[in-house]
Amino acid sequence: MYCVIGERLLRYLMYGIVALSLMAKSHAIVVDLAVFNQDVRIAYGAAGRLQVLGNGIVQAQDNYPELVGFNVYDFGSRTNQIDTPDIAFHRRGSLFSVTLTGARYGRSITLRGKLGKSIFLQPSVIGGSYNRISENKGCSGGIQYDRPLRDGEPINGIWNFIDPGTYDFTQDCSGNTYPFVYVNPYPVVTYDDARTVWLDLPALIASDAWQSLPPDVYSGSSSSAFEYFYSPQTGQTFNLNTATAVTIRKQPYFSGISIPSTHVVFNTTYTQEQVTGRASTPLLLEGSFDQVRIGIFTGNNYALRNDVDGRDLPYQAVLHQGAERHVLNTDDTFVVSGLNNPSNQIPLTLTFQFDQPRERVTSGTYRDYLILLAEVPLL
16 A cells, blocks of 8 residues: 655846046946856846856946046146147056845855956047057056947047956956047047946856855945046046946755655554554755745545545645644645755655544555645745
């Protein structure tokens, strides 16, 4: 006499004219991600130019709004071509970090970031320079010139760019372009790829710190004036702030379920008046979750049915989780919660029993089947 337990698992993978420093109005680069186990995805409805590169690095780009409309003449009140100050594009550094804190449990983790390539067109005639030089410290992608002009772009001008050239989050990049003098300068021109930010998601999700975090919505931001315009002639500085706001939804997931056997055999005992049966089986849910919704469904409504004559033996089924006890006959859907560490395993035990008058029991094999449905709610 035995019952067959079938299991089903739902997996959701689911900035003057005086020598002073000015600051441009800042616009944050917004990054919204969802992580299912080791799988990083752009969150549904996320805005902006976001992509997960082939190496797992997350790349975010924008049109560098802090730069939009900037004109060399805005650097001061000079309108004479000869007196136009020389301007160089500088980068102080490229490395930063974002501290992400969970909204529900308040746990924190640090994500490494790096300012990638910055590029814009200065559509003006170059009037010369003051024999100053550019500087490149760790920017393997180079400084100053880049691709040829696109169709419709001004013939005169120069592409200013600084490019780290590598996703190495330990290699910094700083330097500056040549301090050119521009004649009759126009506002700079930028495109959707004017500024690039890289985030080291592979190192984050592979870390023990990340693996120990409960499912939650982790968010944080970082702001640094990495880049700026500088005039060696006037001493003026115009800072360009790079702000990055990151949200990562660490989604719960199942990675598997362990059960010794899907066939659970009853041990039966007989007296002159009664027949008693007992059976049990351990279950182990594996993955990362802080709560699980469990549902149990049976084929014969918690009754073992004789293969030959169709007689039923009602039985009681109980699911044990720690000190909690759920009688499934009356409580077949429930939530196991409070697992905020998070649980990588939930050990469960299913027990079954019946106690029937002997005259109601006939010879034969009695069967029922159960379906265990385990769900994790997505964030």
